[in-house]
Amino acid sequence: MINIKLKDGSKLEIQEGMTILDVAKKISEGLARVATCGEVNGEVKDLRYEIKEDCELVIDTFDSNLNGKKAYWHTTSHIMAQAVRRLFPDAKFAIGPSIDEGFYYDFDVEKPFSDEDKAKIEEEMKKIIKEDLPIERFSLSKDEALKLMEGQPYKQELIEELPEGEEISFYKQGDFTDLCAGPHLMSTGKIKAIKILTSSGAYWRGSEKNKMLQRIYAISFPKASQLQEHLDFLEEVKQRDHRKIGKDLEIFMTHKLVGSGLPMYLPNGATIRRILERYIQDKEISLGYEHVYTPSLANVDLYKTSGHWDHYKEDMFPVMKMDNEEMVLRPMNCPHHMLIYKNKMHSYRDLPIRIGELAHDFRYESSGSVCGLERVRQMCQNDAHLFVRPDQIKEEVGKVLNLIVEVYQKDFGFPESAFQYRLSLRDKNNKEKYIDNDEMWETAESQLREILKELNIDFYEAEGEAAFYGPKIDIQIKTALNHDVTIPTCQLDFALPERFELEYIGEDGKAHRPVVIHRAILGSSDRFISFLLEETKGMLPLWIAPVQVKILPITDNQHQYSYDLKEKFVAEGIRVEVDDRNEKTGYKIREAQLQKIPYMLIVGEKEVETNTLSVRSREGGDLGTRRIDEFLEEIKKKIENKK
RNA sequence: GCUUUUAUAGCUCAGUUGGUAGAGUGCCACCUUGGUAAGGUGGAGGUCACGGGUUCAAUUCCCGUUAAAAGCCCCA
Numbered sequence: 001m002i003n004i005k006l007k008d009g010s011k012l013e014i015q016e017g018m019t020i021l022d023v024a025k026k027i028s029e030g031l032a033r034v035a036t037c038g039e040v041n042g043e044v045k046d047l048r049y050e051i052k053e054d055c056e057l058v059i060d061t062f063d064s065n066l067n068g069k070k071a072y073w074h075t076t077s078h079i080m081a082q083a084v085r086r087l088f089p090d091a092k093f094a095i096g097p098s099i100d101e102g103f104y105y106d107f108d109v110e111k112p113f114s115d116e117d118k119a120k121i122e123e124e125m126k127k128i129i130k131e132d133l134p135i136e137r138f139s140l141s142k143d144e145a146l147k148l149m150e151g152q153p154y155k156q157e158l159i160e161e162l163p164e165g166e167e168i169s170f171y172k173q174g175d176f177t178d179l180c181a182g183p184h185l186m187s188t189g190k191i192k193a194i195k196i197l198t199s200s201g202a203y204w205r206g207s208e209k210n211k212m213l214q215r216i217y218a219i220s221f222p223k224a225s226q227l228q229e230h231l232d233f234l235e236e237v238k239q240r241d242h243r244k245i246g247k248d249l250e251i252f253m254t255h256k257l258v259g260s261g262l263p264m265y266l267p268n269g270a271t272i273r274r275i276l277e278r279y280i281q282d283k284e285i286s287l288g289y290e291h292v293y294t295p296s297l298a299n300v301d302l303y304k305t306s307g308h309w310d311h312y313k314e315d316m317f318p319v320m321k322m323d324n325e326e327m328v329l330r331p332m333n334c335p336h337h338m339l340i341y342k343n344k345m346h347s348y349r350d351l352p353i354r355i356g357e358l359a360h361d362f363r364y365e366s367s368g369s370v371c372g373l374e375r376v377r378q379m380c381q382n383d384a385h386l387f388v389r390p391d392q393i394k395e396e397v398g399k400v401l402n403l404i405v406e407v408y409q410k411d412f413g414f415p416e417s418a419f420q421y422r423l424s425l426r427d428k429n430n431k432e433k434y435i436d437n438d439e440m441w442e443t444a445e446s447q448l449r450e451i452l453k454e455l456n457i458d459f460y461e462a463e464g465e466a467a468f469y470g471p472k473i474d475i476q477i478k479t480a481l482n483h484d485v486t487i488p489t490c491q492l493d494f495a496l497p498e499r500f501e502l503e504y505i506g507e508d509g510k511a512h513r514p515v516v517i518h519r520a521i522l523g524s525s526d527r528f529i530s531f532l533l534e535e536t537k538g539m540l541p542l543w544i545a546p547v548q549v550k551i552l553p554i555t556d557n558q559h560q561y562s563y564d565l566k567e568k569f570v571a572e573g574i575r576v577e578v579d580d581r582n583e584k585t586g587y588k589i590r591e592a593q594l595q596k597i598p599y600m601l602i603v604g605e606k607e608v609e610t611n612t613l614s615v616r617s618r619e620g621g622d623l624g625t626r627r628i629d630e631f632l633e634e635i636k637k638k639i640e641n642k643k
Numbered sequence: 644g645c646u647u648u649u650a651u652a653g654c655u656c657a658g659u660u661g662g663u664a665g666a667g668u669g670c671c672a673c674c675u676u677g678g679u680a681a682g683g684u685g686g687a688g689g690u691c692a693c694g695g696g697u698u699c700a701a702u703u704c705c706c707g708u709u710a711a712a713a714g715c716c717c718c719a
Contacts, residue, residue, distance in 0.1 A: 104714095112647055200714035201646025208716045212646050215714070247654085256692080256710040312719055332719060366644050366717060367710095375718080467719055486718090518719090555676040582676080590680035604678055614678080622679055 073098035075135065075185040076125075076194060076220040077105050082176035083124035084109075084216075087117075093178070094154040094204060094213050101230075101482075102219030106202055108154065112214050113199045121216070122196045132189030133174040139167040148177065154204065155179050193227035194220040240480045242533040243372040249538055249546075249595060251529070252373060261370035261377030263526065268546035271575070272532075273380075273525050275544050277358050280382050280407070280522055287403065289354040289384055294336035296360050300326040306335040307435070307499055311468045317364050329362035334493075334518060337385040338500040341514075346504040348389060351514060352396050356384035358525070372530055374479060379524035386517040387502070393492070393515055397451050397473070400490045400519045404475060407521055408488070413643040418535055419487070421457050423448055424472040427464030434468050435495040444492045445471045467518075469495035480534045487523035487531055539618065542598045543639045549576040550597045552588045554604035556580070561608045565601070565628070572632055574639075593618060599635065 077096035084091050088109055096105030145168040149155040162168055171180045173188055196218045204210035221227045246252045251269035300319055303309040320327045337355045362378050369375050388396045408414050425445050426434045448471055452459045466472055472491040476484055493516040503511040522528040542548055553562045562578045569576040579588045592600045602614040613631055615623040
């Protein structure tokens with residue numbers, strides 16, 4: 001049963017079995033306001049859920065803020081805080097919100113939590129659950145609240161920042177009271193299966209200038225089986241980590257002698273990269289792009305001219321001083337492409353001009369954020385700069401978005417759920433991070449928004465995610481490690497054309513300033529491959545698989561037949577290997593299967609006699625006997641169709 | 644960069660309360676010539692990441708460096 005007390009004091013009782021959506025329909029006004037305003041400003045005064053053990057926990061059909069999971073996890077976070085209070089009486093409490101999967105709580109304690117500490121906390125939490133303490137809500141004035149939180153500097157800091165005159169809510173369970181906006185369950189006994197997952201340091205209020213607190217991540221469920229399912233899921237996700245797949249399938253390696261964030265592509269990985277890079281360049285050529293090569297090393301003045309130096313020099317590799325020159329490894333390619341544009345005079349008729357390059361860039365990513373192929377210190381960007389007239393912005397951005405859809409959805413067939421479109425805006429409260437030109441920002445941001453809407457693309461907006469020179473449309477994915485990263489991006493830039501004084505001659509015979517669109521479709525080859533590995537779990541699509549076909553002779557009587565076959569396939573451009581080792585067929589199949597090779601061709605006496613093949617696929621097992629030509633045509637067609 | 648943790652054979656990992664190490668797998672050889680996910684026997688692989696310190700003695704304890712993992716910060 002769900003109890004909802006409205007501001008006027010009346011109570012609304014909801015029948016068991018109703019979803020939160022039903023509830024929302026019933027009193028949609030009130031609930032909707034709670035969803036956006038929290039409990040204080042909305043009409044709904046106090047929203048608390050009671051979740052029956054056998055009740056469906058997921059109620060995210062309506063709004064994540066009204067999610068039953070969140071109330072459940074948030075309640076568990078208070079239980080964790082209470083357990084920490086009991087075991088570590090000197091601990092100072094920061095915040096303990098629910099997150100997408102579970103919750104965390106930040107504590108200021110003498111020493112980081114050890115594994116034993118965490119086990120003890122978990123035990124204590126179970127005790128608190130058993131005590132089934134009722135959870136009470138009450139409100140105080142600011143002064144009273146500050147007094148109650150005596151000795152809790154973080155809580156007091158939070159209270160100080162609340163608007164004057166507002167009543168401040170607390171939740172109390174037994175001997176523990178916490179500043180909290182709710183909502184919560186009715187009592188601690190409603191929580192069933194709990195698990196502390198990890199702990200680590202986290203800065204107070206997310207700023208490295210502040211003290212580092214100790215954060216404990218945990219999760220809870222109404223049923224032990226749900227907890228087990230979740231733990232199994234986490235384990236499964238680990239198996240999908242591109243670093244593991246990359247090692248297992250011999251795609252890339254790293255070596256400490258080379259350095260952190262500097263992966264080396266093994267032959268399999270190099271094949272994947274070559275195919276991807278040729279693919280995207282061919283695609284670009286068909287769309288009117290022109291490719292260039294520019295150096296990875298440049299005079300530091302180039303970046304002073306572009307403005308990158310002021311904004312990002314800490315993230316660049318340090319300057320190399322030569323006789324009279326100061327050189328840097330480039331962190332991006334925009335300045336080079338600006339100069340290429342400037343190399344000659346352009347007519348308005350020439351635009352758009354699309355300059356592309358598979359370019360190596362170097363960024364001094366902090367050691368803690370380097371990660372496999374996902375975050376590296378040298379990467380290969382699938383970069384391009386489109387020089388357009390202001391009246392061409394919409395069409396060109398539209399074309400870029402269409403290209404993204406064609407690549408990701410049509411050719412690769414990634415599910416739409418794999419990525420999200422993000423309109424990345426500047427942070428209006430932190431303007432010094434961005435080029436100073438309010439009008440430009442307003443125009444550019446609304447133009448991008450319009451294009452997204454016109455193309456009917458679902459997107460969300462994120463302030464503070466823009467580039468310093470302009471807003472972007474980023475395509476965000478969630479990695480196996482739950483990192484939120486950008487792969488394709490499309491950025492509007494009114495600033496660099498100004499900086500480099502780019503011009504074209506308009507119909508009126510006068511000089512005009514073009515607009516630049518920065519875009520990357522694969523993002524970087526490196527990050528794209530990490531995504532591809534995780535998304536496919538290593539089952540690379542046939543057209544990309546480093547080895548597409550493996551021929552497995554049963555005995556050495558079939559070796560010559562196998563070599564002849566190989567030649568035939570190679571002549572057709574198929575990547576093929578013969579496993580002529582002295583091993584049994586089952587063994588060879590197992591190995592090819594673990595390498596996730598799309599097709600295994602088993603050839604024994606029977607096949608040699610009839611001039612055929614016995615085909616096995618990594619997904620479907622034995623596909624039966626085929627004629628050679630027939631099979632060749634079949635896979636050639638599949639490669640052509642991609643996906 | 645910060646907090647914590649970790650580093651033993653090509654890979655996955657045991658182990659040593661301080662006396663220089665082991666399994667599985669892979670690799671090599673031999674036997675086995677086999678039909679859709681692991682045939683048998685034997686062998687070769689390790690200054691226990693690197694540099695210091697403590698100690699009669701360090702792979703083990705301490706400090707530092709490098710690299711990796713989780714989270715935080717950052718991400719043009």
